Amino acid sequence: MLQSSHRLTVAMMPNLSHLAINGGAKAVKQALPPMYPGGMRVGAEEEEAVIEVIRSKRLFRYYGPNPGKSKTDELETAFSARIGARHALAVSSGSAALVCALIALGAGPGDEVIVPAYTWIASASAVLAAGAVPILAEVDESLTLDPADVARKITRHTRVIMAVHMRGAPCNMDGLSALARQHGIKLLEDVAQAAGASYRGAHLGSIGHAGAFSFQYNKIITCGEGGMVTTNDFELFRRTAMYHDVIGGIRNGVPPAKILPGVNLRMSELQAAVALVQFRRLDSLLAEMRQHNHALKASMADVSRRKGITFRKQNDAEGDTDICLVFYLPQPATAQRVVAALAAEGLPATVLHRPGYGDYHVYCNWLPIVDKRTWSVNGGPWRWHEGPVEYPRDQCPRTLDLLSRAVHIDISPDLTRENIEEMAAALNKVLDALA
Ligand SMILES: Cc1ncc(COP(=O)(O)O)c(C=O)c1O
Structure with missing residues (x-):
């Protein structure tokens, strides 16, 4: 109307x-x-791929009655080659990819993660899920993080800068990479909305310490729900794999003395079969x-x-x-x-x-976050943080x-x-x- x-x-x-x-x-x-770019193309090929998985009864990537390479493995191999990152780990959603990557990067209680004031709320929620607190920075006319404001927001608690390639376009990766290097901070790319994009010839998801992709239905390619973590760093890959699967440490050869607790945020073979067809599109x-x-x-x-x-x-x-x-x-x-x-x-x-x-893309509407609501009665991430963090609605004018x-x-x-x-x-x- x-x-x-x-x-x-x-x-x-x-x-x-x-x-x-x-x-x-x-x-x-x-x-x-x-x-729904990929979503509108879902058709006979996706159908065949799913039927193939169902007929094989191999619905789980790590085992099943029929041996051989899993669809999830196949997807990871194809994805890492296309993105130009040495490792790719398929997970259950883009949010799962962000949480796994943040935790693998060591973000946790007491830490700050800089996120843009314009992104889907999931970027900031993932920071809370890792136990850290989001610190908001302005975007510039590119609608992605303004490195000058990121520089102003860096403190001794900053662990990660989350570079969200919003609405499909690359962030200023030179500016953000320089800041990360200068301050010894990790750089995580949120590539949920920008699969296949690049910055000065390098594919997004291969530039920062890690990249997180989403295959949710709205995204360029989709399997309904799904995600991917990419990285060039083998140890980081192992930590991500260990967190996304309770026995991921064992499956990925992490020495027993170094195994940390994980949860299950794995991708299913059915998701991977669809994602693989979509990836080719x-x-x-x-x-x-x-x-x-x-x-x-x-x-x-x-x-x-x-x-x-x-x-x-x-x-x-x-x-x-x-x-x-x-x-x-x-x-x-x-x-x-x-x-x-x-x-x-x-x-x-x-x-x-x-x-x-x-609209949950704009920080002042992230009420669960800007009101600092927590699941536990005794506080959560903001209580673990040294000193107060506030989110005035006009903080990013x-x-x-x-x-x-x-x-x-x-x-x-x-x-x-x-x-x-x-x-x-x-x-x-x-x-x-x-x-
Ligand atoms: C920028 C951004 N980050 C993260 C996510 C979370 O992805 P998912 O919905 O797969 O959890 C989305 C999409 O919803 C997104 O647009």
Whole structure:
């Protein structure tokens, strides 16, 4: 439903009757595909792969009636080769990947982990699950961690910087790697939204000490739920494997005197079978999204120049997955008017932050975290931390300002040429009139 205030404001402006929000013809006539890149491709190959696992009765990676290489092993081998990291460990979800990696990196009670103020809440929740506390840092125009603010947030308690490659695009890995090196801090890449992306020729997930991927249904490739940890460090791999499986230490040759307790966050063979088929689709999905996004952006070149509209900053445009198009308007109110008008044209778009709209991607809406709620009556991570840590809702004003002016549009690989043409027409029509 369009908010009446938008309709009113737009209606009061002169010469805008051609906009669909004012009763004009819609620019987008054909329905746009849903944004489940790998999910929409699930079909006969995934079906066959699952049936093969079921017929083999080998549902568990480590044993079953039929010997031979497991699907999970196969997935890990293929994934580590594609990502260019020496080791890959499949786990049950992206959250599991983050928790395993954080714990393997030694983050725990008393430690701080720097996370961006704009990420899915799961990034920060994983820090709490490891027993450490999240410290929030601003994002810059790339919508990823601003190294300058990270530098300001580093204390003697900082154990890990979590570089979240948000909305498919790489962080400033040179800046973050330099900080990590300089301060002897670990760098963990959250690649949940950016599988297959790169930074200056290096694949994301191979640059920091570890990478964490998600194969949840929303992600570029999916097996419903699933995840992967990648690392170049064998000892770190062994620690991750040991935590993700109660006898992972024994299975991975950790000396008995060094075995630590773990839990079970393993991937099943059924998940791995689907993920393996999806993995083979990764490069073509990326190529399609890139082509669509470039075409759409090119169509906006003239209007964006005339109207002073800026696109999301890219730390390495060539490495972007192009899962979305993001541009900034000068004022939050303009961004909201544009989004309402685009919706009326048939083009769903969102402003990335609106006060009062509780999107769990924006830190001030992470109520369980910013209110420091804990499961145990005696405190949890914040009590173990030396000194108070507070989360005022306005602590990252730059992030809130950028998000409240950012217009976001999904770029599905399934968009057709007609879709792109109609989307371009809607964008040009609305921005010309309202920006
Ligand atoms: C940036 C980010 N980190 C972590 C996660 C957690 O992944 P999962 O849902 O597989 O636990 C997600 C996705 O939901 C995410 O978008």
